[in-house]
Amino acid sequence: MLERFRNIFNIPELRNRILFTFGVLIVYRIGGAIPTPGVNSAALAQAFSARARDLFAVYDLFAGGAFKQATIFALGIMPYISASIIFQLLGSVWAPIQQLQKEGQEGQKKINQYTRYLTVALAAVQSLGVSQFLIQNGAALDPGIGFRLMVMLTMTTGTVFVMWLGEQISERGIGNGISLIIFIGIVARFPHAIIGQLRVMLDPDSGGVIATMALFALMFVITALVVLITQGTRRIPVRYASQRVVGGRVYGGQSTHLPLKVNAAGVIPIIFAQSIVLVPTTVLQFAGTATPESETLQMIFGWFQPTSLIYWTFYSLLIIFFSYFYTAIIFNPVDVADNLKRNNGFIPGVRPGKKTAEYIDRVLNRITLPGSIYLAVIAALPFLIISIFQSFRVSVVPDFHDFFGGTGLLIVVGVALDTLDKVESHLLVRHYDGFMKGSRLRSRRR
Numbered sequence: 001m002l003e004r005f006r007n008i009f010n011i012p013e014l015r016n017r018i019l020f021t022f023g024v025l026i027v028y029r030i031g032g033a034i035p036t037p038g039v040n041s042a043a044l045a046q047a048f049s050a051r052a053r054d055l056f057a058v059y060d061l062f063a064g065g066a067f068k069q070a071t072i073f074a075l076g077i078m079p080y081i082s083a084s085i086i087f088q089l090l091g092s093v094w095a096p097i098q099q100l101q102k103e104g105q106e107g108q109k110k111i112n113q114y115t116r117y118l119t120v121a122l123a124a125v126q127s128l129g130v131s132q133f134l135i136q137n138g139a140a141l142d143p144g145i146g147f148r149l150m151v152m153l154t155m156t157t158g159t160v161f162v163m164w165l166g167e168q169i170s171e172r173g174i175g176n177g178i179s180l181i182i183f184i185g186i187v188a189r190f191p192h193a194i195i196g197q198l199r200v201m202l203d204p205d206s207g208g209v210i211a212t213m214a215l216f217a218l219m220f221v222i223t224a225l226v227v228l229i230t231q232g233t234r235r236i237p238v239r240y241a242s243q244r245v246v247g248g249r250v251y252g253g254q255s256t257h258l259p260l261k262v263n264a265a266g267v268i269p270i271i272f273a274q275s276i277v278l279v280p281t282t283v284l285q286f287a288g289t290a291t292p293e294s295e296t297l298q299m300i301f302g303w304f305q306p307t308s309l310i311y312w313t314f315y316s317l318l319i320i321f322f323s324y325f326y327t328a329i330i331f332n333p334v335d336v337a338d339n340l341k342r343n344n345g346f347i348p349g350v351r352p353g354k355k356t357a358e359y360i361d362r363v364l365n366r367i368t369l370p371g372s373i374y375l376a377v378i379a380a381l382p383f384l385i386i387s388i389f390q391s392f393r394v395s396v397v398p399d400f401h402d403f404f405g406g407t408g409l410l411i412v413v414g415v416a417l418d419t420l421d422k423v424e425s426h427l428l429v430r431h432y433d434g435f436m437k438g439s440r441l442r443s444r445r446r
Contacts, residue, residue: 007427008423018174020172021175029188032071036074038147039151040140047137058274061185062081063078077163078126082119083116083122089329127159128151134147166178174426200397222409237348239256240345260363261371264330269320269326270410277304333360337356381406
């Protein structure tokens, strides 16, 4: 293992890319600690401490804690992600975007440009909402139009800068820059959560050392299971009947496979489901409790609290629905079947063309169901684990339970595996052994 780490720094290009990536991530973390001008940090911290878990808590997770502190990077990279998802959805229903997608690299450049424009617009609208939120909670030192404009200008500029940092990592660093920015924001909270949980472990009223160590062991097992299922694929055998020329080489009669991921949609279904299921709680936070109407809302929205069976049933159904919905958008069996037919490829026992598309679609639907159920279980794990351990009088630090499952763990595992895969690609191209000899990463490449 140490030799493989040494190999990374023996390659100048790979070493420079890794150091550049670390440098950009450090810049991002520094910017996430610079407060927005005119914000009362003490009043803002008090306002967030009195709020239940809502959409703002989820947003703060992706912003790496910057949203709760109203820093210049408070919006993080979320406006860019929202814009990218919007264009991805439009690409399946709107003909002009579909035409750009078929134009190859030039068309993708135009889509990226439109995505940046939409990012600026979304960041401006969201920052205006943040300014109103700060004023309502007494966190504005001088509320007024000037404060709103200052927050809009600062946070929108911060979002554009973060977007630029992510693109620089993708171009000159290692891994996907946007994903790494979210990754570092989540991981940065991990040391604080570990230290907090260790302090709780030393408290005689917290449940004792053995129970806390069992908590750490359970987190390790859950992480291993998430890694295993994240890499899980269903391989459909594919054969090529005649010769074909690829890159100046002639291939013919070879056998390969078409990998279909068990969890093709990734973490997107959980994000969509959270955005919907937390809307009632967020509305309740703004409605207040002083009027009879708000008491009625509390009774209705109480069904959507994490302690309610209705909440988890609705949440799980949403995750399953969005798993099928997003998988259908990002993976088109008809296009795959057409590509196989053009390259004289076929699935043994299945006729090319329409029958191949129907077969791939049927297999994809079958493996998406267990993948969506897996996502629903992962999303519910933090609450379930906390409930179980609290029943045994074991205290769990609030930041610590986010690493037991849900969005945070899926993002951390997915980005880490993707980055390791890219590092291993650089090593193998230069005739070094893989990052982990005999690992699943290496066997997958075979």
